Amino acid sequence: MLEELQHAESISKITASDPLTKSEYFRVSLRPYLRKGAICFQAEMYKGAQVFHRNVELTNLPQWVEQNLWGKYKQLLVVATDREITYLTSTKGKVTRIERKKEAKIVLRGNDRRKNYIINEGDDVPALVDLGVFTRDGKVVGGMYDKFKQINRFAEILDDVFKNHRGKLTLLDFGCGKSYLTFIVYHYLTKVRNIDAEIIGYDLKADVVANCNALAAKYGYDKLRFAVADVSEPLDVGNVDAVLSLHACDTATDYALYFAVTHNVPYIFSVPCCQHEINNTVVKGNGDLDVLLKYGIVKERVCALLTDSIRAMLLEDAGYKVDVMEFVDLAHSPKNIILRCVRTGKKSSQNAAKIKELADRYKFDQTLYRLLNGDASARKE
């Protein structure tokens, strides 16, 4: 067997070309490849205009080459870090080995080079273990990867704004649910950035809130607390620096935004979800929008986007600079728009007439619009 392959870690490339038989592949090339944190070899196998890929374990490399390449190609080139070996095989099976000294670097390719997230796999955040995001040995639990990406991205967007903050910071998380986001943000701001942050998470579910409070106590997170509350009702809190909502259901997002506007909260970070309200109430209005209301699935998506556009426009009129941005890749959540809002205090009515015209023509309900227009029936006292 090719003795140089016993030291697979010093191989930078293997190429087999010119097949002796009607081999499937006219050329095969193997290079070191980083996969799930471990080095393997990736084989690229060319057939016609197509290229096929296969990953080969480092320890399995000699057997793989023997089975798939040895004796099947006129030329087999093995490039090691300190030499190049060419095996020439004749049609009668005679093998000639040519070796020459030549240095080569190992270039590691791969699709999982470690990204620098706010919270990375292996970081010591014990609450995330209890919440079922990390395994005991710090790996992301299978099935939680999308949530891990979402909370990391959300925290990254917050970090852009608050990383140099001095003094106290109070954040409210509306519809916090199991509070993966709330815990990661608290951990990051207080433990990594050393900010004197207080966070309150609100949710309807008493059992979930009790569990979050128990976890906060367990880890000595003394300025992280959770309260059972319906966010459509008034909340009694003092000065607030930022309102957060991640996938707060349907109109719960509107109440979060309304709270921020009416309490002059400087920052809002809101990823809406389940925007059913317009979809459930809109009627055709003899206007351009009608073509988008004809098919159920299109109507549902258009109404969700219309909801978020109206929210952003209302917030602009209420004195916020609003960025409507992609939050995470669609693959990690179909609800992937974030409204990032900074209070400027410059109120206007530039969008009001447009929204009124649409709402009147298409007869839909939109809670933030109703709330900001003083519709008492939208408020629970």
Ligand SMILES: C[S@@+](CC[C@H](N)C(=O)[O-])C[C@H]1O[C@@H](n2cnc3c(N)ncnc32)[C@H](O)[C@@H]1O
């Ligand atoms: C889809 S979950 C999102 C939870 C969390 N923010 C996350 O992203 O993992 C929505 C949460 O909003 C809560 N919620 C819905 N309406 C609410 C309301 N009016 N007041 C308080 N919480 C509400 C639900 O109980 C639920 O836990």
